[in-house]
Amino acid sequence: MKKVFLLAAIICFASSIFAQSDKYKDAMKTNIALLDSIRGNGNGIELANKFERIGDAEKTQWLPYYYAAYSTITQAYAEKDNSKKDAMADKAQQLLDKAETINGKENSETGVIKSMIATTHMTIDPQSRYMTYGPAITAALDKSKSLDPTNPRPVLIEAENTFFTPEAYGGGKDAAKKLLDQAKTLNDNFKPETDLSPNWGKTAINYFLSQYK
Amino acid sequence: MQRVIFLSLLILSITAKSQVKISGKVTDNHNKILGGISISLQNSYDGATSDSLGNFSFTTTEKGAHILSASSTGYKSFDENINIDGNPLIVNISLKEEITALKAVIISAGTFEASDQKRASALSPIDIVTTASANADITAALKTLPGTQQVGESEGLFVRGGTAAETKIYIDGTLVNKFFYSSEPNLATRGRFNPFLFKGTIFSSGGYSALYGQALSSVLLLESIDLPEKASASFGFSYLAANAGIQTLSKNKKSSWGFTYAYTNLALVYNLIKQKLDYFQVPILNEGDANFRIKTSATGMLKYFGSFSTTNVAFRNQDVDSLNMKDAFALKNRYMYHNLSWKEKIGRGWKLNIGTSFSTNHDEINSELQDRNNVKQVLTNDSIFAIKNFNLENKGQYANAKVVFEKNLFSLNAVRFGGEYNYSNEKSFFALYNGYVYPQVIKENIIAAFAETDIYVTNDIAAKVGLRAEHSQLINKTNLAPRASVAYKFPDNSQFSLAYGIFYQDPESKYLPSINQLHFAEATHYIAQYQKISNQRTFRTEIFYKKYKDLFKTGITSYGAFSAINNKGFGDAKGIEFFWRDKKTIKNIDYWISYSYLDTKRDFLNYPFAIEPSFVSKHTASLVVKKFVTKLKTQFNASYTFATGRPYYNISYDYANKNYKIFDEGRTKDYNNLSLSVNYLPSIGKAKAKSFTVFVFSLTNVLGANNIYTYNYSANNQNKVAVTPPSKRFLYLGCFISLGIDRSQDEIDNHL
Secondary structure, eight states: OHHHHHHHHHHHHHHHHHHHHHHHHHHHHHHHTTGGGHHHHOOHHHHHHHHHHHHHHHSSOSHHHHHHHHHHHHHHHHOOOHHHHHHHHHHHHHHHHHHHHHHSSOOHHHHHHHHHHHHHHHHHSHHHHHHHHHHHHHHHHHHHHHHOTTOHHHHHHHHHHHHHSOGGGTOSHHHHHHHHHHHHHHHHHOOOSSTTSOOOOHHHHHHHHHTTO | OHHHHHHHHHHHHHHHHOOEEEEEEEEETTOOBOOSOEEEETTSSOEEEOOTTSEEEEEEOOOEEEEEEEEOTTBOOEEEEEEEOSSOEEOOEEEOBOOOTTTSOOOOTTEEEEOOSSSOOSBOHHHHHTOGGGTTOHHHHHTTSTTBOOOOSSOSOOBTTOOGGGEEEEETTEEOSSOBOOOBTTBOOOBSSOGGGEEEEEEESSSOOTTOOSOSSEEEEEEEOOSOSSOEEEEEEESSEEEEEEEOOOTTSSEEEEEEEEEEEOHHHHHHSOOSSEEEEEEEEEEEEEEEEEEOSSSOEEEEEEEEEEEEEEEEEEOSSOTTOEEEEEEEEEEEEEEEEEEEEEETTEEEEEEEEEEEEEEEEEEEEEOTTSOBOOOTTSHHHHTTSEEEEEEEEEEEEEEEEEEEOSTTOEEEEEEEEEEEEEEEEEEETTSOEEEEEEEEEEEEEEEEEEEESSSSEEEEEEEEEEEETTTTEEEEEEEEEEEEEOTTSOEEEEEEEEEEEOOOGGGOOOSSOOOOEEEEEEEEEEEEEETTEEEEEEEEEEEEEEEEEEEEOTTSOEEEEEEEEEEEEEEEEEEEEESSSSTTEEEEEEEEEEEEEEEOBTOSSOBOOTTOOSEEEEEEEEEEETTTTEEEEEEEEEEOOOEEEEEEEETTTTEEEEEEEEEOOOEEEEEEEEEEOTTTTSTTOSEEEEEEEEEEOTTOOOOOOEEEEOTTSSOEEEEOOSSSOEEEEEEEEEESSOOGGGGOOTTO
16 A cells, blocks of 8 residues: 555656656757747747746756747847847847856857847947947857857858848858858758757758859 | 545646636736737746737646746836636736836937947947048037037137037046147137047037036037957058057957057148148147056946147238238147046946046247238337237146046936036236237136936936036136936837026136136026937937026227126027938938027127127038948048028227227128048958058038138228138048958948
């Protein structure tokens, strides 16, 4: 009788642990699958909120905050109203700070988001803001590359920046092509650490490469 | 028994998994619907984001007591205890707006700000250097803004019916004496300071803060740059000047020092561009400056900036009293300026700003009457000609100190208070043709104390209230000047502001000493402003009324100089101004239009009664256009300024009636100036270029308008001579090279 009771208790306890951990993975996977749809449907903030709730509940996982920051800044890229962009970039920075605090250090992936945040601030008024944010964009990408030379995302973001920079400033489609090819090669060979680790970018690489056909 | 337990466990787990719907609506405290707000059940993944109608809905398997929270940037977070007992819950959420710098109304009446901070501003620092008519002179760029006059025969900013002396200029919080190069007759000299030294410019055309005083009309506040991004060396060449400098940056990026030196010689320019004056010493300037900037802590910054300059110039001009005579004017100037400032957060929400500056100025002026062969003529039997031969030596020493304590209260509310001390000691030696020397010392000590508070009721309503007290030792008088402004933001983000203030000023030293007891001149400002800054567009309009009281009246002293005799002057100024800037309507073209209407009269100095002063136009308008052509790597700038004719007077002493009288008056023709400038940046596009080069070409008065600023009269009132620009056009051609720092993307367009 006691044994049965104990067994039942153990089963309940264990299943709740597994359930908890499965719940985290399931929720993360469901939401990660939605990342690529942000640019199309404009649901970046909703998705960021979902990630942030997971982060708030888990407290020890940096990835939910990382993805919340990524979703927020991706939505900021798509935002047409310049007057809203600074606040979105600031929110992304807050989320990224939380991710870095939990993770204990910056890594190649957070560097990519940092550069996207700086880019968002800069595009609001490039003429007067370049001096402040321009060097930050480059520095964050360089750091990201040096922390993980196999990461395709800093190269993709650099390619994207180059793609939209006018030719006269050393940008343009042709200049971006080389970087896109490099990003594609890196992406084909990239092995994410876990199945929840950052692995986005393929859709964007393919989209930009399709512009050359 | 076992079964019962197992069954009950099973039931428990099933009920635990049953889902409960939680829904509601999110609004702000004004019942405005809020979309995009994150709602969450704390310590669970469950939650939702409110839709565009403010509605949210989600299901949860949680049970019992929980906290439902909602949060969004700019709002205070909302937490409510709820009990989930299996029934659907409806929770309506009302979020309270947080007062934040990003959202709050800006107290802006009377003020134009050029900054690259996040807050919306009408201008950016780069606008100052790319305004075509400015030729990289800060105050010249400000003359394309509403409220300023196109005075070309003397330096300074003439704002809303005020004289140039009614505008004071501050660098990093402390007063700058002799901001402009020493005056030359009928010429407007430039400001001494390079616009690239400053990262922020605030130009107030009235109603300004209690932190500043001794200016009846206007203040110009300049904020110097912080640590550079990179170390660099720079060189510049033009057909009138050459300069070189370095700026270092320590490895830990916490300190920096640098210096520059510039040599200017206008010999070549004056050979190529015909001057109306006959220069027997072309202007030669030697200028140097040095700086250091140290980050004393995470929040502290210590800055030093110092400069020196020497000027040497001499020219002849047709004498106004005799066609056979010329006036020869020679000026040698030495100037030195030091500014040391320290900013730090001292804990518990307190901020400290300390600034000091010290400057010296030395002018040696020689005036001669010469005949057609440029030979000095001493005509002692006619006092009008006799006094044209003189030497004047001015030695000025100036010291300023200012301390400001600032305490941040909740949200954006703050109190500020502190003190200011301004010292000046001006010695002059006026030596007449006959050897008589009139030495004179004017010493002034002004002590001021001020307090000010920023009050934010909500994001939509704010006020700034301040009080300033000043004591002048020179006139031995004390004043008390209240200042107040309020601002209200409409739901469409446009805003309305009001400003009021009383401003005092002591007499200008050139009208001293006085034989009579004087007191402060006084002005009261009333300003109403409507402003809308939206994405890429700015609209701003202001109406103002300024009442002058106790202005200084002058009389003639024994040797013919003006001297202040009483405070019986008065006047007023009223007007309306518009400013429109648009970067959106025409693709890749950025333009602004400003218009000022000014109706003013005053009785001061030697005016016999209240008249429209000779330094104002009723209507002034400017159009400034900027276009960057990516393919050519070139920025094209144009500016056009129009001002209606100014009144001019021949006011002389009427010995018969023993008073001043207007012997003649008139109005100049309208003023027109179209200026163009082109900046070519060939280094753009060379990725990671080690050097950056800019070529600058500019031409003023392209259309060759014959502008007349005013008229000078002969002593016998028979002859009048137009005062015009020194040359019809001015052309500038230069090249600037910067090594080590890539500035090529300064001018990057909006694509990235």
